[in-house]
Amino acid sequence: MEVFDAVRTVLAVRRYSAQRPPGDLVRRIVEAGRLSASATNSQPWHFIVIEERATLDQIGRIMDTGHYAAGASLAIAVMIEKDRRIAVSDGSRAIQNMILTAWSEGVGSNWIGFGRMPALETLLGVPDSHQGLALLAFGYPAETIGRGRKKRKPLSEIASRERYGTPFA
Template sequence: MNKVLDVIKSRRSIRRYLPDPLGQEELDAILEAGAYAPSAHNDQPWHFTVIRNRELIDRISRVSKERMAAQDTGWIREMGRKEDFHLFYHAPAVVVVSMRRDALSPLVDCSAAIENMLLAAESLDVGSCWIGLAGYWFSLRDEVARLGLPEGYEPCYAVALGRKGHRPSRALPRKAPPPSFID
């Protein structure tokens, strides 16, 4: 099978990581792949913050969980209260993806960048997981100030990256209905 198609079908969310740090070269390659995503009006309205500081990674997890534990939605509340749950699964690196607020289509563009990063990571046998739950931390202005983001940017998602601590089976067949063709 074509290599790109194989990577697309092999990628899975990794939820256990080895503590080993990633090499700078592979990290750079993953970030560069993110920056090569398409974007509306070619705005490229993303900013990537790579956090390798264990204390900050753990802090984001802890503070997010505190907020999750107070939510009405049962599964989020339960995850927040679970002692052994770590928002980033103890990954050694977390990329916070921030979007430029005044761009044409910032959230979609940043999501395209994230998918590029996940696929690039898989192609290098680096584990990754898209982390939306970091939004509980992103909504705290004083906390986000720690990222030192450029003016006009706000974080939207995070990506956990690291050496795979487990190897899930290949993805199950997709649930969505098959495409329709109109010829």
């Protein structure tokens, strides 16, 4: 899939089929996170790949805005170093790379939560040096989703040419 096509069609997927992504694809998704750029190349992240059903069930109970994570084939908890001011930006870039890499192979996902998630950190044995940034749930979509049909503000509202307020389009 072309990069722009992936960006254009990727959607939040919250219902997953029972078919599990193959191991080499899971590895590629994590690699997409590892290969991401970060400020001063600090790579202040740690990715925890969770495939055990019992842990996914527990995560579904913990995540207030993502109970559906219990139905995912796998989840990746993205932890970032606490003492790095820019780690949120770094981690977010890695997240987007992982989401797009999965999507390009037909695997849907969604970003759940934002910022510290103490219960998740405790469940996963995260050391005090790190904090949760997001929990990503992955799986093949349970149903066909409207590829490319997104609710977004028009370009005229969110982009300018040369100076703020001069219409770009």
